[in-house]
Amino acid sequence: MDHSYKHAITTQTYSTLIKTAGKNLQHVCHGLSRESGWWNDPKTGAPIDPKTPFLVPAKLMLCVTELSEACEGDRKGLPDDKLPHRPMLEVELADAIIRCFDLGGALGFDVGGAIAEKLAFNAQRADHKPENRAQAGGKAY
Numbered sequence: 001m002d003h004s005y006k007h008a009i010t011t012q013t014y015s016t017l018i019k020t021a022g023k024n025l026q027h028v029c030h031g032l033s034r035e036s037g038w039w040n041d042p043k044t045g046a047p048i049d050p051k052t053p054f055l056v057p058a059k060l061m062l063c064v065t066e067l068s069e070a071c072e073g074d075r076k077g078l079p080d081d082k083l084p085h086r087p088m089l090e091v092e093l094a095d096a097i098i099r100c101f102d103l104g105g106a107l108g109f110d111v112g113g114a115i116a117e118k119l120a121f122n123a124q125r126a127d128h129k130p131e132n133r134a135q136a137g138g139k140a141y
């Protein structure tokens, strides 16, 4: 029996677990964000349409800022300022994921399903195999 991660991710059990976890994360992250008013105009209270021009790039940029904070936390070896018992890197990674699932929820996506499918796809990719990565023009990282 193959106990590798590459095998596991192609099984229905793991795929379903990841899809379900993603669905729950998206439900909670977007639900909390919406409930906290991040999807309403702060001045008028009017709902913000996720299809509003430039809204998606703005929300994506907020994901990037969380990753920038993660980088800074790692670079300086800092504890998180809000959860000081955890490394800043760890908490900012969480913030980035929270923002991704919030946006995915706003757009009605199935990010968990996409993660499960992409992990299974990546597990089979020829260009991700170490022997192909070591070839000229292969992916160094």
Ligand SMILES: [Mg+2]
Pocket (backbone or CB within 6 Å): 066, 069, 091, 092, 095
């Ligand atoms: Mg943050």
